Amino acid sequence: MLKTPKWAAAVMWCAMAGAGLALGGCASSSDATSILNADPPEKMYADADSLMNRGRFQDAAKKFEDLDRSHPYSPEARRAMVLAAYAYYKAGKGPEAVASAERYVVMHPGTKDAPLAHHIIASSYFDEIKTANRDQSATRKALEQLKILQSRYPDSTYARQAENRIRIAEDSLAASEMEVGRYYQGQKNFVAAINRFRTVVSDYQTTAHVEEALMRLTECYMALGVVNEAQTAVAVLGHNFPESKWYRDAHALLTQGGYTPNADSDSWMTKAWRAVPKFGLGGPG
Structure with a gap:
């Protein structure tokens, strides 16, 4: 049986010792030291x-x-x-x-x-x-x-x-929706604009932006010929904000077309509004 030469054994011992030193160096990293020697x-x-x-x-x-x-x-x-x-x-x-x-x-x-x-x-x-x-x-x-x-x-x-x-x-968030909605409305993309104004009316009713959103909905619905939704928008606006300049503008736009405010009970606006308007047959004039 062949014996390992003494010089080869010495090389192997040095290699093992070097590996041990290398591992020791890794273990002495800052993270390891902080864990091993933690206060x-x-x-x-x-x-x-x-x-x-x-x-x-x-x-x-x-x-x-x-x-x-x-x-x-x-x-x-x-x-x-x-x-x-x-x-x-x-x-x-x-x-x-x-x-x-x-x-x-x-x-x-x-x-x-x-x-x-x-x-x-x-x-x-x-x-x-x-x-x-x-x-x-x-x-x-x-x-x-x-x-x-x-x-x-x-x-x-x-x-x-x-x-x-x-x-x-x-x-x-309401202001951002209004910003985008007005942009779409200016581009005559009324459906996209309505989606933005609808978010304001549905989700941010306590903000100051809801009055303008209802007015813009009136404009967009009138532009699309969806009169019943325009009438509902003006009715909701007038019931909740009767002194608003947005109501005056929306009401004028509606009456110019020969229509009056009227809340449609099936409209998403009537359902979404927290205090559902209690209008008469024709709503506020």
């Missing part, structure tokens, strides 16, 4: 809280995340997760704040800090709301979170704060 959770929490108090929000967020990774089953870990989201938000890191807060609500729904997590998500998106002629994706996401706060956590501080923001978000 106790209470100290990490205190350090992160101290960073927050000094306005070093991004450093605090990373420290809270380190705590969550190093001591995932500690009492401090769950709170650290939502505070990491809050620290990222304070640091102006919206996407990171949303990601951390969403992770929290997935893992710990319905807990004491869940309203705070939803508030962080809502605030991050709310800060990104654009003007009416810009993309409204952030507005829709903010509104979704704000409504979750109101419906699931009505007694929370954040739900009470959400009320005004909901009005702002809905107004922004």
Whole structure:
């Protein structure tokens, strides 16, 4: 049987030793070191809280995340997760704040800090709301979170704060629908315009834009010859906003064509309106 030469054994030993050193180098990376040599959770929490108090929000967020990774089953870990989201938000890191807060609500729904997590998500998106002629994706996401706060956590501080923001978000979405609707109307694409104005009347009745939307619906329906819907639009407008200049304009347009306001009980407008108008046979004149 052939014996392994002494020099070959020495080469193999060196190779194995080198591999061991390489592995040791990997294990000594910053992430591994932080996990292997992590401080106790209470100290990490205190350090992160101290960073927050000094306005070093991004450093605090990373420290809270380190705590969550190093001591995932500690009492401090769950709170650290939502505070990491809050620290990222304070640091102006919206996407990171949303990601951390969403992770929290997935893992710990319905807990004491869940309203705070939803508030962080809502605030991050709310800060990104654009003007009416810009993309409204952030507005829709903010509104979704704000409504979750109101419906699931009505007694929370954040739900009470959400009320005004909901009005702002809905107004922004309604304004955007009106912007696009007016564009389509100007292009004489009346069906597309109606779809936009319909959204305002159906979904954003509490905004100031609903009066104009009903007027524009009158114009579009008259242009298409759909008189009964035009009559309903003017009737709904007159019943709910009798002093509105939009009602005066819509009423004038309708009467010029020889028609009077009349609410059709089968119209989508009559069904969609929250306070269904109670008109007489002919509606308001």
